Amino acid sequence: MCDNVSEVLRFTVSAEGVPQATVQGSQVFVDTSEGRMTASPGDWIIRGVQGEFYPCKPTVFRATYEPVDSEALRTFEENDV
Secondary structure (H helix, E strand, C coil): CCCCHHHHHHHCECCCCCECEEEECCEEEEEECCEEEEECCCCEEEECCCCCEEEECHHHHHHHCCCCCHHHHHHHHHCCC
């Protein structure tokens, strides 16, 4: 299990206050608009334009997004799996 599960659980609460992620054993499940998805250690959890959440593989995240400042860049590079 990843070190930041509690942070993931806090982040993945909808605007209405409904939790969108759960932990079962060593797995984190994210309820998305496309159904329930499993987030693996190293995955990024992203919030879509309509407030929905998705797990995103590091390679896809890196190819799609870019850091906004030097601290974000450092985090981005430190978490490169």
